[in-house]
Amino acid sequence: MRNLVLMISLAVLMSACGGDSDVAKLKSKLESIEKDIQEKTIEAAELEEKIAKMDPEFAKKTEQSVLIKSATIAKSDFKHKIQVQGEVASRKNITMGAETMGRVMQINVTPGDMVKRNQLLVKMDASTTENSIKELKTALDLASTIYKKQKNLWEQEIGTEVQYLEAKNRKETLERQLATAQSQLNMAYLKAPFNGRINDVNVNMGEMVQPGMPVLSMVSQEEMYLKAAVSEEYINDFSQGDSVEVYLPSIKKSFSTVVSSVSYVINPANRTFQLEVKVNEFLENLKPNQFARLTLVDYENENAIVVPSEVVQQDNVGDFIYxxxxxxNQKKAEKVRIERGKTFNGKTEILKGIEAGDVIISQGYREAVNGIAVRLAK
Structure with missing residues (x-):
């Protein structure tokens, strides 16, 4: 009815434009038509309402409705995850420094070499210490012989106790001096403390080194792990044994592991705490400081009411769902206020407002209004 009145009005206006060029008359004609349209629209609405009361079939034809799809809500497991940047670290990534002053006399390794525990890596000049050890060994041999003879005499009650004690003291003093010299000699020999790979050599043959000066660095893949700095906002959300998904962009590999430790100290510089994760795969491809992406579950509800995030709408009052x-005996849309929880991966947890068994409008909710009739799409 409304469309018919509008079409007639437009036709009258167009005909008037063709025969009369007076703008004032056209405006007056337009106002008259608009007023007539308003009156006819009101009259048509009143007639529709009267006829609908008298003829139910006519009411069904004229009643407004929207086409929708629906979904029944059921409780499900909801997980909220966060991603943090981490890096590969090793508990056996060390820089070995000189323990004594000396000249580098021998370098047995180059960067990239695999070495075994106790293997000699770098030797420094220790000729003075070596000569001292030889002298001490000669003196110790003599002192040991004298001690044994003096001990035998003392056991036979020959000689004095002072002679016996002096011989014993001389022998023990030389033994301690020899042990000290041997320790000094060992400091001139840099040996591998564990099985690993040489990362860098910082000295050259014939170079003088001082105590503490870096000589070489080495790393082992035996005790690799991942570490990440996590915002203090999540300090109570993770614990040892929590599952972690790890992605290594440089080698395009993923694997699952667990949290091995959580620091309870906040770094005041960036307000983060350190989280460590076990590494159990792709060890041969890992290197210290290699980038990793960690995905962790910071919240989980095994009996959550979950809906697609897109169906949650907002107005000036708050969140609602249809x-x-x-x-x-007619399906209609009902606007329900809800309280939302966390949102992740296109899903939103609903804390209040709906429950399991409720049927939501999953498609067509944009056209719905409260109380409007709905038709379910097949």
């Missing part, structure tokens, strides 16, 4: 309710 449910499908049957009233007077």
């Amino acid at each position: 449910l499908v309710k049957t009233k007077d």
